[in-house]
Amino acid sequence: MDYIETWKEVIQRPSDFYRKMPTTGGYVEPLTFAAISSLIYGLLAALFNREMMGGMYGMGGGGFSFSTALMTVIMAPIAGIISILIGAAIIYVIYKILGGTGTYEGTVRFISYANAVMVIYWIPIIGWIFGLYEIYLYIVGGMFVHNVSMGKSAIAVLLPIILVFLLAIIIAVLAGLFASSRIFPF
Template identity: 45%
Template sequence: MINLDYIGTWKEVMKSPSHFYSKMPRTGGYAAPILFAVVNVAIYSLFYLLFNPGAYDIGGFSSPMIFAVALLAPVVGVVALFLDATLIHIIQKVFGGKGNYEGTLRFVFYASAATSLLWIPLAGGIFGVYQLYLYVVGGRVVHEVSLERSALAVFLSILLVIVFIMLVSSSGFV
């Protein structure tokens, strides 16, 4: 049985990330952080679709495609978070981080609290940056590295993704 106090966890991650991450268990399974992330991505997807009905150019809310997008978005979002966690973990380890993969996955998935607010017009980008800040704080606590090293690990993970996308798009695969 998963004990998930979604609202309490969300508030603590957003308001006191250092405190939250310092008391967050580094082990204990993946179910609770994954469920937390699924809820956050689902909230984002729902509100994004409600406030941007033309975003997918699917003919409005009567189209079955909108339901497919709403159902697949949490899956795609969680897969993206797994990739974030894996890349950040590898880079943290290269920088001498002491944390384990499960701890990294946990802080990345709990940082998805900011994702639930990305849909807000004009302010969504601020919450995207705040999510990166949550990654930095989580990496500092879980991997026991300096704030600068943790920030560098997050920056390098973003840079690697950008380089990968540029290579794939220039190679003709896309």
């Protein structure tokens, strides 16, 4: 696997990439690609986002140490792969409900390659914009892997995001109600 060429093709020509991407062939190559993207993210975030890294690991926002950077570099690929496998399972089920014909393996593959944007996440503002582009990559990848329309693919990708936001709002509202009431007097 040529990481750089694959990365460029996913970012620059996602429709062409996903159209040609095999939906079978194992998990090693796509997950290795995603792990490399996450590793690069971890390295760059540890090197350039020192303030963020200190705050993330509970060091008061200003602390930075070699151990924090090392932890970030090690944990980024592990957390990335775990989130791909779990996210793919959730999205796969939604695609199936919407009539998609793809497989779980194909779902893992397109999500793994969509993680190419991880390389850019560490850059303030630009990283956030590429986060939106990653959603687009999910939608395009899902269209080809599951043989569905862009609308159905968008539903499959956006539904979990919307449900998580709604759940967070419900929890925040309930927490506020419980905190302001005498139902739980602690």
